[in-house]
Amino acid sequence: MATIDTQHSKLPGTGDEKVSYWQKYKHGHHWRNADDEFDAAKIGIWLFLATEVLLFSGMFCAYALFRLMYPESIAAGSSYLDWRWGGLNTVVLLISSFTMAMAIRNVQLNQQFWARINLLITFFCAAGFLAIKLIFEYIPKWGQGKRPGALFNYPFAETSHESVWWGIYYVSTGIHATHVIGGMVLIAWLLVRQHKRHFGPTHYTMMEGVGLYWHIVDLVWIFLFPLLYLVH
Amino acid sequence: MTTVDNNLDKLAGHGHHDEGSYLTPKYGPIGTVWDWMTTVDHKKIGVMYMFAVLFMFFLGGFAAIALRIELLEPARIIDGELTGAALKYFPGGGGENASIASAGNAYNRIMTMHGAIMVFMFIVPGIPASLGNFFLPLMLGAKDVAFPRLNLASWYVYVFGSMFGVLSIFMGGVDTGWTFYTPYSTTTAGQPQVIAMVLAAFILGFSSIFTGLNFIVTTHKLRAPGMGWFDMPLFIWAIYSTSIIQVLATPVIGITLLLLIFERVLQIGIFDPGLGGDPVLFQHFFWFYSHPVVYVMILPAMGIISEVLAVHCRKRIFGYRAIAFSSLAIAAISFLVWGHHMFTSQGELGAMIFSFLTFFVAIPTAVKVFNWIATLYKGSITFTTPMLYTFAFLFLFSIGGLTGLPLGALSTDLHLHDSYFVVAHFHYVMFGGTVIALLAGLHHWWPKFFGRMYHENGARLGCLLVFVGFNVTFFTQFFLGTQGMPRRYASYVDEFQIYHVISSIGSFTLAFGFVVHLIVFLHSMFLGEKATQNPWGGLTLEWETDTPPIEHNFHGDPVLTHGPYDFDEVVPPGWDPKDYPLPEPAPEGSKH
């Protein structure tokens, strides 16, 4: 396995004034030790992820029900979407998930430089995802009148519930995109804290938490992509 | 000791500069207010929650009394003159030019206000966020909840969400009913305040999730050394089960209400049948949250009853594990029965399956009730106010539970659906269960909260008034319901008037009972006699610290020396709580 980047792991008490935050950090006062605090944070994050999954499950449920009630409307709606943009976005998100996992690994090994690079890649992948979504999908489709519900204005619709399809499409991808934006904010915050040397082998709880959140965003897209773009 | 910058100082506290009561102000008046507003101490947050929640309870209570006043007389026109429209001066009521329609309009808005405030702002956060917040860490022997800042955030989110709810009332009130059924809620014209109220419920969901998440993690990771899962007080088990429901169910109401707002603002057509959407889907979404949340309301109440019952008859609780597991069982089953709220709107197959599953909830609930009654057997029962309320709970909750059976059966439900029978049933469960248990818990733990005793006889009088008033109010409504009085109506036929008058008189008695309680509490806060450390002789850890607790809960790390209900081992016969502390326990029972 990789070796520790000794350049950045200044030992305390050697006269070096710049002892990093992560080296000083012990644990909150109400915890018995740092391990308990870390485990608790992990359980907390997983519980939070549970709420995220259930939030999205509402959209999946709506999709499933309308899919079962009006299959050809949903299939027709799906055929308006280009799998190439969806596929590209899948790849972008998968890469970002990978770099996020790598960033955590870097921090665990105190490779601060690579952690920063990986976080930056993650951040730009997230931005790229949103850009692709907005420029190649939302804006053209909205312009063509492919809008949800009462705003529906697409004159070539053939099936009865296409407006409902667009409702599901915009809301589910929109909530997902909101989560991507939230993830970008969190990753930017990680970058700032990482720059201040807040994370290191003994203290990287925040990285881990944001990482898990970011993976769940990826996970939701892994299911949204085939359901919206490929199932017909 | 090296301190860490950032906010950690606040969290660290260092445990040596202050060992006084958490209530002792350390700064001047403004500093104290600031201290409370930025506190991460679960006790202060619990107290703040308690005041906020009780404020909302009184707000919702005023609405309820307004409804009962309106219902004293049916709104109708006699000789060209409108009579019985007591609410015509409320928003939307039409004032001097009131008509039957406008009177009904005002009634609908007050009714929705009552329902939405009581459900979203009072009863859901009620017990977990106030009593739970204060006592969960104390009972576990922890210094705080797992995520103290998240806990504070939860309170602020609660206040923020409640402000939206109150805002919608100031905007004229919402008349959709607290369930916000589509398509009415998404298409009713001229009511932008619907969005404010829905947003309020949406935001309050976050506060609920934060609290639940915190409690689950606290229970897992912050139990005192030596406290296994089956050494936990049953209140913790109840709160833990509650928290599971909160975490798993609340996100669904989040997406539901979000979709409802989108539907209302953008008309995305998912719920609106006019646009090809499915209104029954909304009901499924809504009740997937709102049925489990019924158990968010009642489970902590059951936890309180388990505590109060054991302490006030000084007896080991009967069937500890059965009660503990029945809490988890209720939490699990609660996710399988939501369809019984929509027997008349969903398909036949779904209705049958949901009806079948509904009866399963009765099993763990009955397990609890039987165990409580078995605990009473040969206990040394003291007739303190908490105990009186516990008896009231057992009586009222049993009625509430048993009247649920005809509602869970498809055939009878078709007759009773949306009638006053349903109203009476859920008030027996929600009020007769949760509120009564909250009052039991409030009196039981009141000394721990503020360090003073309440006036026992005054509280007993309040208890009597509440019990009698409640039964008069709601038992009558069972008769109304079976005779066909539908819920949510401002007017009715003459035959029902006598029942409505009796019911209204009962509600006034009930309100008077609460005024008595309010006076008793205020009297106690300022003039009550100082409470001892353990006035009831309880064995759970919250009684092992000072009254009121010190800033960091315990002097040193609490060590578990006996189980929460080991009265038979620890408490000698004839012992009086005034002689606290308890004599040394038998050496082999010690877990040092």
Place this chain on the structure above:
Amino acid sequence: MSNEPNYAYNPDDPHGFHEHGEHEHVIVPWQILLGVLLALFVFTGLTIFQSQFEKFAAGTWGWDIPGWVNIVLAMTIAVIKGTLVVLYFMQLRYDKGINVILFLFTIMAVWLFIMFTALDLKNRGEITEWRAGEITAGGTGVGFGGNGFAVGREDINKMSGPIYLKVKESHKAEYIREFGIEAYNRELHAHHAAHGEHEEESNAWTSRTRTGLTPGLFSTGVWEGLEDDHHDSHGGHDDHAESHGDAHAEDSHGDDGHGDEEHHEDDGGH
């Protein structure tokens, strides 16, 4: 507290792994992470391939791959991908049991939610059969446009019927005036080609299947229809639509106004 070392950092144990015996933070090797990423790419390619292959095979070789294959394969691959992400990227494989249990409970709650909500799909009509006539495919068209951001669509709201028909009616003439009938037909045909021929609509309680499309799970006749050797993606539609319609003999589905017969004619003429 003052006797304890000042820093959590211990030079002899820079990762802090051995401070507390039972606790270990796992560092996943980069080879595994990269391998998982590549596997995810492969599965993404696979799911796109199977989706495209179905259309291609139907169009070129006339293969009739049953519709359910599409959704079953797509979902299977999505589950595999999701499992990989959860196990390795989210490191659930190396995590505490409690987190695993928690995640499984979450999945179970989602499953319950969707399954129980889907329970009453097929039999709503049995309770309110007499109301069947009130249902219009695509919505009643009542009550939109007066509320929220959709104001200013009063022109459309004056017409009766579901929104997609209203929009079509109001736009068709306008479009033809602007771009000519040719362009309209071309656009319409492009739309048709994208998702097969038009058939009878579904309504609130009956899914009418289309070959090449994934059928509704509860729609009758789906599984029997799988052996049929016909598919509509390149050819006449009417006969097959009829035979499908017959399969739902019990459905009291009236001719809910489609109002798009003219498009078939447009198609044929093209």
